[in-house]
Amino acid sequence: MALYVKAAEILEKAERKQGALKTLVYDSKFQNIKQLFALVCETQKFSSVLLDIIESTKLLKQTKLKLHLAKVLVYDLLMGQGLKCGGSFKSTMMKHRPRLQAELARMKVKRKVSRNEDLLPVEAQMPPGEQLPRYVRVNTLKTTVEDVVDYLKRDGYTYQGQASRLDDLTLKEKNFVKDLHLPELLVFSPKTDFHDHFLYKAGHIILQDKASCLPAHLLNPPPGSHIIDACAAPGNKTSHLAAIMKNKGRLFAFDLDAKRLATMSTLLLRAGVTCQQLANQDFLKVNPDSPQYKDVEYVLLDPSCSGSGMVCLQDRTAADQSRLASLAAFQLRCLNHAATFPRLKRLVYSTCSIHSQENEDVIAAFLQQNSTFRLVRLLPQWPERGLEPLSQCLRASTSKTRTHGFFVALLEKHSEALSSTPQLTNQIRAVEEAKTVTLEASDPEDSQTSPPGKTEDAPSSKKKRRKRKKKQKTEGNEH
Template sequence: MALYVKAAEVLEKAERKQGALKTLVYDSKFKNIKQLFALVCETQRFSSVLLDIIESTKLLKQTKLKLHLAQVLVYDLLMGQGLKCGGSFKTTMMKHRPRLQAELARMKVKRKVSRNEDLLPAEAQLPSGEQLPRYVRVNTLKTTVEDVVDYLKRDGYTYQGQASRLDDLTLKEKSFVKDLLLPELLVFSSKTDFHDHFLYKAGHIILQDKASCLPAYLLKPPSGSHVIDACAAPGNKTSHLAAIMKNKGKLFAFDLDAKRLATMSTLLLRAGVTCQQLAHQDFLKVNPDSPQYKDVEYVLLDPSCSGSGMVCLQDRSSADQTRLASLAAFQLRCLNHAVRFPRLKRLVYSTCSIHSQENEEVITAFLQQNSSFRLVPLLPQWPERGLAPLSQCLRASTSKTRTHGFFVALLEKHSEALSSTLQLADQIRSTPFYLSKKTVALEASDPEDPQTPNTEDAPSGKRKRPKRKKKKME
């Protein structure tokens, strides 16, 4: 019963935009996070179908259930693995099961489909048989790749060496490979679960999607450097940065949400991170000229975004345009603030979004406003690039990279960047997503606005330009 109550609570908060879905699940402190996350994701993905069934059968009126609770119960009853509860919930749902099943069957007949998946809009469907691999990053602060491989082999897993192509990531249970690109990433069958495994509980491995490993891997701060993780929670990228830095130097990590920061502190402690300096603070209000940041040369910026690249989210190809513009404004503000640190050399910008408004358009606007920065070409062997003309950037997707949807750009301060930026601007004007006047003005948000890197939305505004006085003709 607790599972369904908690899932309904998470869905309601997500609908009210009180946080990202994954964050809300982890903040719930439910004992079986994986079970809760799977139920919430699938219920949300099938939301349109479930709403039709609930409305057609008048379930809410006849049971007095609240909408989100009815959704999770109907999902598990009709499409999941069956109800995992007893008591009044099960009694109620079993009473109405024949009508619910009949309505689902009627929908399939009407739309001439046989699978539940086929009832979804095309953009919300996963390709037939698609399952993302389970990615495991070896935490080199506590162990080595070789030791983890040996431990797993003794634990009954079959090691198949390093992958050489994408097809090698399709694995049987109990088989695994080393990733073809990231040397500390191991790849397993999608059905592999490590949440109760000793290596995970001891902090020797981190469960992290491959695309999410790219930002720290590409920033590559040297040992002993000073680094900022601007929007740090839940902390996987922070622990990755610390491993790359060999726990030497200073790693400043900011987050405004106290609960997320507490969760992150626990994760970093388990991972053996000691070089971090956590701050319960809005990154946009951090003073770049403060003496403690005088040696910061690297910044990782992974701000709040639509989350449209996450596989579990429904309707991933569309989004509210007003919200996207608001998020893009916020993301651009974060970028422009990040480059104010006086000794900054390199900055990685990343999102788990598939929308160009949050990706290429934000980077384009930034380059137009900051001529001393240029894009660094990334991983020529990576199969998916940023939309033209920003091919220096990387995109990730379920089909081309076998990961969640992602975007990464690496920006470098360079005295000769002006000429290349001007050339890029000329190219941008001829592309389909060239910025509108509204998008170019994204940076014009209210500087006193309380939104932070951990909020879902950020307001946008317009900056009034002073009128120029015309000279009188003499």
């Protein structure tokens, strides 16, 4: 009973824009988060179908149930694995089950389909070939990719080597491969479940979508770095950063929600992270000039967003433009604030959104306001790029990258990049030479000096200038 009450509560809050669905589930502290998350996601996905069934059967009027509670109950009764409750809820729903089942059958006949999924709008359906693989990131703070592969092979899984193309990620049963882009990522068939596996419980593997692994991978801070993870919870990216820097250095992680931060602390402990400094603080209120941040050179910013790229969270209706505008304004403020840390070298910005208002538009506005930063072109072999003209950025999607929808941009402080870029160095040299030529040309008496490239005449030219000045001074005294 508690499962359905909590699921209905989360769906109602999400509908009122009180938070992203994933965040609301995560914050609920429900005993079985996985079960709750699956029920909420599937109910939302079939929301329009469930509403039609409920309205056609007049279920609310006859049961006095509230809409969101009715949706989760009808979903589990007709499309899920059956009701997982007893008491009044079960007896009420079982009483109306024949009429609900008949209405679902009528809908299928009317639309000439046989599967529940075929009742969804076309844009909400995911072809079988586009089901997302199960991605597993090896936690190199505790083990190695080789050791995990060997363990899984002994556990009955079949290793097929490293993938070389996207089609290699289409896997069946207990087959798995190493990802073609990220060296510490293993890929399994969609139905593979590791929540009860020893490697997961021991913190040797992290269950994390491939797109979510990109920000830390691309920021790539060296061991010993000082880094900020600006909006850190639930902590997967934080643990990834710690693994990349080999737990050497300092990793400042901020989140405004104390409960999320506490859960994140447990996750980092299980992952073996020791370099972190967690703070229950709004990143926008962090003082960049504080002495403790004087050596911060890297920032990972994954701020609150619409979540429109998450497969089970995608809003299939038209985007709420006012909400997107509000989110984009917040995201830009976070970016601008990150840019004020005095020794910043690199800044990664990412969202799990498909909307350009939260992605390219935010980056374009930031670059317009911060001329000392430039975009770094990321993974030339990546199949999906940012919208023009920001093709240096990456996008991700179910169809083109076999991941959740995602966006990543890497910004580099221009002053840091100048000395390391030959082309820019040549431009600086050319400018300096042009200035020298201009200064020399401004003296008409010296415009006919020795040709370029001959330096032996330079001393005689200086002597001539001194003689002229001495002569002028002498003549002036005589007058």
